[in-house]
Amino acid sequence: MLIRQGVTIHNPLTQSQTVVLESDQETQGMGWLLEVTCQPNTKPDIAEHRHLTWTETFEIMSGIAHYSLDGKQQMLKAGESFQVKPNQAHIHPWNAGDQPMVYRQRNLFDQANPAAVQDVLGVFATVADLARQGKVNAEGLPKNPLQLAATARTLGRYGGYDTRMPIAVQKVLSATLGRLAELLGYRGVYPA
Incomplete structure (x- = not known):
């Protein structure tokens, strides 16, 4: 199955929903853009990790989010964003509020892949x-x-x-x- 624009991934553990807004076709292989909806009071979908060659930017579209960068937990609200540079330990945003939280995740590679x-x-x-x-x-x-x-x-x-x-x-x-x-x-x- 090719992952294309419009594909939706539902995580049954956290009830998060990820919609692919841009895949390799739209980015010429340079990364992707996702929109993730997180349910209230849920844990992160992905444990702390790092990637050596790409940058991630997260923008909170609605709600309140926790995230972790270099081992420090922080909070963001709608309209705020943060960037993860290559090799930085991080945890993607998770919902810190009692309403659904939505964020966009842009991944950008150092070269097309x-x-x-x-x-x-x-x-x-x-x-x-x-x-x-x-x-x-x-x-x-x-x-x-x-x-x-x-x-x-x-x-x-x-x-x-x-x-x-x-x-x-x-x-x-x-x-x-x-x-x-x-x-x-x-x-x-x-x-x-």
Whole structure:
């Protein structure tokens, strides 16, 4: 499945809804633009992470948001924004209020890479589908260690890493357990 403008991804754990406003076609492979609606008093969709080669900008469209940048939790309201530079540890905005909160997320790569756009957005859609099937834990990560390894391997190809483990360790696990997972048929992105 190609992730195109208008595709909607629903996270059943947090009840967030992500709409793709721009994909690789609209950005010439330079990134994407998403609009995310977060329900009141919910946790973040994605744990603290970093990406080595791209910049993210988040703009709060409505409501009140918490976010974390370099380990410091902060709050924003509608009309405010923040930017995450390459290699900064961060957590995407989550709802700090009692009304739905909406933000826009613009990702901009250092060079055109349509495959990265498709794969990273495809991981988001795949993990949401795994959640619908009851195959993720309370943090929203795949329960099956081989599926988790395949997911991490896909994100690692484009410089996306979890902050709870050194990048060097993640690269070794990707090259070993991630490769084994792929040989056994696990994928970070499934066509459906």
